[in-house]
Amino acid sequence: MSTGWHADPVVLSRYAAEELDDVRASSLEAHLLTCDRCRDALAPLTDAPKLGAIWHAIETALDAPQPGIVERAMQRLGVPEHVCRLLSATPSLRVSWLLAEAFALGMAAIAANQATGTGLAGATLFLFLVTAALAPVAGVAAAFGPGVDPTYEVGLAAPMRSDRLLFIRASAVLGASLAIAGVAALALPGTGWTLALWLLPALGLTLATLAVATWVRPVWAALGVGVGWVVLAAATAVAITEPLIVFHVWGQLLSLGLIVASAAVIAHRRAAYEGRIPA
Amino acid sequence: MTVPTIEIADVHKHFGRTTALAGLTFDAPAGITGLLGPNGAGKTTLLRMAATVLAPDAGRIRMLGWDPSVADERLAIRRRLGYMPQEPGFHRNFTAFEFVDYVAILKEMTDRASRHDEVRRVLDLVGLEKVRDRRIKALSGGMRRRVALAQALLGDPDLLVLDEPTAGLDPEQRLRFREIVSERAGDRTVLLSTHQTEDVAALCPRVVVMLDGAALFDGTPQELSGVARGRVWLAPERSPAARLSWRGPDGAHRNIGDAPDGADLVEPTVEDGYLLLVGERAFTEDEAA
Numbered sequence A: 001m002s003t004g005w006h007a008d009p010v011v012l013s014r015y016a017a018e019e020l021d022d023v024r025a026s027s028l029e030a031h032l033l034t035c036d037r038c039r040d041a042l043a044p045l046t047d048a049p050k051l052g053a054i055w056h057a058i059e060t061a062l063d064a065p066q067p068g069i070v071e072r073a074m075q076r077l078g079v080p081e082h083v084c085r086l087l088s089a090t091p092s093l094r095v096s097w098l099l100a101e102a103f104a105l106g107m108a109a110i111a112a113n114q115a116t117g118t119g120l121a122g123a124t125l126f127l128f129l130v131t132a133a134l135a136p137v138a139g140v141a142a143a144f145g146p147g148v149d150p151t152y153e154v155g156l157a158a159p160m161r162s163d164r165l166l167f168i169r170a171s172a173v174l175g176a177s178l179a180i181a182g183v184a185a186l187a188l189p190g191t192g193w194t195l196a197l198w199l200l201p202a203l204g205l206t207l208a209t210l211a212v213a214t215w216v217r218p219v220w221a222a223l224g225v226g227v228g229w230v231v232l233a234a235a236t237a238v239a240i241t242e243p244l245i246v247f248h249v250w251g252q253l254l255s256l257g258l259i260v261a262s263a264a265v266i267a268h269r270r271a272a273y274e275g276r277i278p279a
Numbered sequence B: 001m002t003v004p005t006i007e008i009a010d011v012h013k014h015f016g017r018t019t020a021l022a023g024l025t026f027d028a029p030a031g032i033t034g035l036l037g038p039n040g041a042g043k044t045t046l047l048r049m050a051a052t053v054l055a056p057d058a059g060r061i062r063m064l065g066w067d068p069s070v071a072d073e074r075l076a077i078r079r080r081l082g083y084m085p086q087e088p089g090f091h092r093n094f095t096a097f098e099f100v101d102y103v104a105i106l107k108e109m110t111d112r113a114s115r116h117d118e119v120r121r122v123l124d125l126v127g128l129e130k131v132r133d134r135r136i137k138a139l140s141g142g143m144r145r146r147v148a149l150a151q152a153l154l155g156d157p158d159l160l161v162l163d164e165p166t167a168g169l170d171p172e173q174r175l176r177f178r179e180i181v182s183e184r185a186g187d188r189t190v191l192l193s194t195h196q197t198e199d200v201a202a203l204c205p206r207v208v209v210m211l212d213g214a215a216l217f218d219g220t221p222q223e224l225s226g227v228a229r230g231r232v233w234l235a236p237e238r239s240p241a242a243r244l245s246w247r248g249p250d251g252a253h254r255n256i257g258d259a260p261d262g263a264d265l266v267e268p269t270v271e272d273g274y275l276l277l278v279g280e281r282a283f284t285e286d287e288a289a
Helices: A009-016 A022-032 A036-045 A048-063 A069-076 A081-088 A095-114 A121-141 A152-156 A162-185 A192-196 A199-212 A218-240 A249-274 B043-050 B071-078 B096-106 B112-125 B141-153 B171-185 B197-203 B221-226 B270-288
Strands: B006-015 B018-028 B031-036 B058-063 B081-084 B159-163 B189-193 B206-211 B214-219 B232-235 B242-247 B253-257
Touching: A009 A022, A009 A036, A022 A036, A069 A081, A069 A095, A081 A162, A081 B096, A081 B112, A095 A121, A095 A162, A121 A162, A121 A199, A121 A218, A152 A162, A152 B096, A162 A192, A162 A199, A162 A249, A199 A218, A199 A249, B006 B043, B018 B043, B018 B058, B018 B206, B018 B214, B031 B043, B031 B171, B031 B197, B043 B159, B043 B189, B081 B141, B096 B112, B096 B141, B112 B141, B141 B159, B141 B171, B159 B171, B171 B189, B171 B197, B197 B221, B197 B270, B206 B221, B206 B270, B214 B221, B214 B270, B221 B270, B242 B270, B253 B270
Parallel strands: B031 B189, B031 B206, B081 B159, B159 B189
Antiparallel strands: B006 B018, B006 B058, B206 B214, B232 B253, B242 B253
């Protein structure tokens, strides 16, 4: 195919000598894709293997799938391209999931804010903190494992270790959830430590989920940890008649202990993520 | 003597009260080995073990000379393995290219340019070059199976484990599949299960018939059809001596069983041998399928 105009021989020579700036080179490459005559004119100006390599690079660049919004955002944050691709297959990192999470936490934070000075202030703040701590747990449950990841079995037969894939996805989910909860927490009444009371419980519950997932599927692990957390938080709030007791000093220390214990279990049992039944 | 790529000795596997494999002993050398058997015979369980995703309850397995129960050796196997499960799952919002690209990363292909070259190569191989940018949810069932086959071919593996790769493919696609697999066989090992006896006859120098978790037959397709030699005959109606019988397109009944004297014997096919081996149970289940 030929177009109505053709590149100047001087421009072609400079292109072959790699002297054109990026903008002009890109423009010329776009033209070359549709102009046989200019490609023929360029051919003698450069050696065949080099020209072949150039065309291959152009074709590869044009042919490559365009990453989605989340994938592009992660690449801008410096996450390697292949890791972004792995993360793009994580259900709990899809835009719809993140928006739903932002909506739930945003509404909980706004409710807590609106209830300031009323009899519901403690209860709404409690609701936000409990939910914020649970958000990454739900995300991790939806990130990996049979029944959640449709390519789980193909992935299991591939050389990439299952625990590595799980940790990559769990880290990304945790990071996204903490960021969303952190922004939502800005709408809370009060300042200082109140805004971050959920942070250690969130980390502890997420690691506990990963630890329990060495015995059962991540979904069941998250369900067990989540129910346990809600029951513990509600029971202590009712028993001690102080809604936020589970987030106070002893609660934070308990979360720290949970983080350490869960990390130890994960380190000891990480091979179990492969899901193979031992011989 | 050819060293077996896959060695399975006295392997047992139970799922609850169901016995999937009952002391299976089985070797697969380089080349294509076809697994035949009715549903529930244990084919998929065996293939999942060969793909290193399932471990036996008892028995010994070695693949490519390595023991899959040892983590490092399992990794070595997986680096030389291509696996297509019976029901491959997809991220349906991915395009065909993105999906195969994703699996390529799981196969440790991290360099973008060379990985994309490999993805293009395998998609071209299975004839999906024109739809590689189409989302998987918009592809037909046959195309999805070809996407699944493409991911198994990534990296040109030494060991290909394919669970019913031709299910849902039209005749032309099946021929293309045979071409792809036979070209790749050579000194590599392909282990495939199928309900299509024609595929076995056309592709596999070796066939294993499984029933109730054990190997009922192990030999060449010619030997399998030979099981029915002298036991297949044509008659105007179903013969009382026939264990199985059906009317062909020409109106004559093809009878399989102990042929009566003077029967019009015909050359048996692989399917005849298979049906005679597994009996009416397989016949019924194949019809239902």
